[in-house]
Amino acid sequence: xVLPLPATTTPTSSSSCSAFLSRHPNGFTSSASxxxxxxxxFIRKHGPxxxxxxxxxxxxxxxxxxxxPIMSQETLEYHWGKHHRTYVENLNKQIVxxxxxxxxxxxxxxxxxxxxxxxxxxxxxxxxxxxDFFWESMKPRGGGGGKPSEDLxxxxxxDFGSFEGFVNEFKTAxxxxxxxxxxxxxxxxxxxDVGNAVNPLRSxxxxxxxxxxxxNAVNPLxxxxxxxxxxxxIWEHAYYIDFQNRRPDYISMFxxxxxxxxxxxxxxxxxxxxxxxxxxxxxxxxxxxxxxxxIDEAPANAVFPDTDIVxx
Amino acid sequence: xxxxxxLNRKTLATVLRxxxxxxxxxxxxxxxxxxxxxxxxxxxxxxxxxxAISGEIMELHHKKHHQTYVTNYNKALEQLHDALPKGDAxxxxxxxxxxxxxxxxxxxxxxxxxxxxPVREGGGEPPKGSLGWxxxxxxxSFEKLVQKVNAExxxxxxxxxxxxxxxxxxxxxxxxxxxxxxxxxxxxxxxxxxxxxxVWEHAYYLQYKNVRPDYLKNIWKVINWKYASEVYDKESS
Numbered sequence: 001x002v003l004p005l006p007a008t009t010t011p012t013s014s015s016s017c018s019a020f021l022s023r024h025p026n027g028f029t030s031s032a033s034x035x036x037x038x039x040x041x042f043i044r045k046h047g048p049x050x051x052x053x054x055x056x057x058x059x060x061x062x063x064x065x066x067x068x069p070i071m072s073q074e075t076l077e078y079h080w081g082k083h084h085r086t087y088v089e090n091l092n093k094q095i096v097x098x099x100x101x102x103x104x105x106x107x108x109x110x111x112x113x114x115x116x117x118x119x120x121x122x123x124x125x126x127x128x129x130x131x132d133f134f135w136e137s138m139k140p141r142g143g144g145g146g147k148p149s150e151d152l153x154x155x156x157x158x159d160f161g162s163f164e165g166f167v168n169e170f171k172t173a174x175x176x177x178x179x180x181x182x183x184x185x186x187x188x189x190x191x192x193d194v195g196n197a198v199n200p201l202r203s204x205x206x207x208x209x210x211x212x213x214x215x216n217a218v219n220p221l222x223x224x225x226x227x228x229x230x231x232x233x234i235w236e237h238a239y240y241i242d243f244q245n246r247r248p249d250y251i252s253m254f255x256x257x258x259x260x261x262x263x264x265x266x267x268x269x270x271x272x273x274x275x276x277x278x279x280x281x282x283x284x285x286x287x288x289x290x291x292x293x294x295i296d297e298a299p300a301n302a303v304f305p306d307t308d309i310v311x312x
Numbered sequence: 313x314x315x316x317x318x319l320n321r322k323t324l325a326t327v328l329r330x331x332x333x334x335x336x337x338x339x340x341x342x343x344x345x346x347x348x349x350x351x352x353x354x355x356x357x358x359x360x361x362x363x364a365i366s367g368e369i370m371e372l373h374h375k376k377h378h379q380t381y382v383t384n385y386n387k388a389l390e391q392l393h394d395a396l397p398k399g400d401a402x403x404x405x406x407x408x409x410x411x412x413x414x415x416x417x418x419x420x421x422x423x424x425x426x427x428x429x430p431v432r433e434g435g436g437e438p439p440k441g442s443l444g445w446x447x448x449x450x451x452x453s454f455e456k457l458v459q460k461v462n463a464e465x466x467x468x469x470x471x472x473x474x475x476x477x478x479x480x481x482x483x484x485x486x487x488x489x490x491x492x493x494x495x496x497x498x499x500x501x502x503x504x505x506x507x508x509x510x511v512w513e514h515a516y517y518l519q520y521k522n523v524r525p526d527y528l529k530n531i532w533k534v535i536n537w538k539y540a541s542e543v544y545d546k547e548s549s
Binding site: 082083086123178180215216217235236240241244245 | 377380471491493514
């Protein structure tokens with residue numbers, strides 16, 4: 001009763017699946033299974049509120065004038081110093097003393113998304129996460145290090161035809177997002193979101209790079225199985241001081257001069273590694289199921305050929 | 313109301329002064345029996361609403377943002393005009409979001425320019441007459457209406473509009489918000505917009521930055537209640 005193994009599976013027997021990474025590609029500290037658990041209830045705790053919710057405003061990894069002349073210091077002072085700061089402060093006020101208090105930022109985002117029935121904290125939590133991710137996606141002008149890695153480029157060529165094809169699709173998406181929002185370049189895993197069901201015919205073809213748009217504060221975390229690699233903020237406050245209505249110019253300059261491919265490359269490596277880990281987990285689970293199944297079903301005098309028995 | 317301002321002679325003159333490529337397209341479309349929309353003129357100078365709204369914002373808002381909605385609305389309608397006789401269902405459906413967005417943008421901004429007036433032309437004077445009484449009746453007082461509009465406008469996430477509208481069926485005033493460029497009628501077929509305030513960031517950012525509540529506080533100084541009263545009287549008779 002052996003399920004057919006996917007043709008493109010490299011020999012990932014349990015020995016080559018290294019210890020499960022405790023860090024999610026986007027810096028989560030929660031494990032993947034917790035990440036998909038959406039069963040928390042939201043009750044205000046009784047008794048004296050323990051004030052432990054203190055998300056802090058993370059500074060960008062460069063001084064506020066480092067993105068001049070494309071993104072001015074004035075923009076950073078308002079965008080980071082006011083908008084981003086306000087999201088952080090309001091988030092803290094909203095979750096103190098509630099069930100969301102004490103969770104990691106990613107957990108607050110996913111839990112407050114509440115399968116689309118948004119809790120009030122979602123907007124602030126998601127915008128805090130989005131802006132952290134955005135500042136880290138950019139590099140100071142002349143800061144060096146600016147090309148997709150060979151591995152990433154191979155996948156870009158496969159999924160977009162060419163690097164130019166990818167850039168065009170990203171730019172078009174950013175130009176055509178109506179209203180406020182974000183555009184994402186992400187690595188999408190093929191997992192079926194049905195509890196512990198496993199796609200028995202997984203192949204590398206199912207995992208792909210995509211460009212997706214999202215409105216207002218929404219980000220790919222809440223869709224599950226997307227690993228964001230790069231984002232651009234297309235709320236008007238992101239570009240109005242420097243570009244006014246000229247959103248296409250902002251997008252072009254961002255793509256040509258501001259994107260930190262170092263960061264994108266490392267996010268991609270983390271995403272691949274995490275997906276691989278999950279596949280090892282799945283493979284392990286599948287073999288356990290199978291073992292149990294064959295042992296139960298076989299008659300007492302059955303002969304087990306060697307290939308049926310899972311080694312190790 | 314908005315329809316009248318679309319078709320006056322001043323508007324035609326404005327179009328002729330503009331981008332001749334657009335004019336060429338307009339002429340071509342006209343010859344195919346397709347109506348093209350045009351950017352309505354303002355009845356006041358860009359700087360006339362200062363200091364409530366800066367001239368820089370007014371010029372960008374009208375000449376660039378609204379003009380872009382008009383241009384893209386016409387483009388989408390032309391594509392629709394081509395797809396309809398061909399029965400190209402997927403194109404027809406695909407165009408709907410562009411039509412809603414750009415058409416809505418044109419409708420909403422046309423109303424908005426009429427909702428504003430310089431102080432020396434009555435901007436900021438509270439409504440009298442039947443609209444004034446209706447406001448007192450439905451909201452308690454003019455101040456309470458302002459408070460409600462400001463609260464809803466400030467709380468709106470992302471981009472959109474906050475409206476004072478007349479519900480023709482229920483015969484009462486309402487305060488509503490719409491997202492992005494959705495016109496008020498998308499919240500209810502019987503809703504008529506009397507006053508709309510644009511809370512997209514482009515409407516206030518250069519002057520008020522992230523402090524949307526300050527923009528909302530100040531815009532009342534240039535609200536043209538004469539226009540809102542005219543619409544109210546016409547629609548509630």
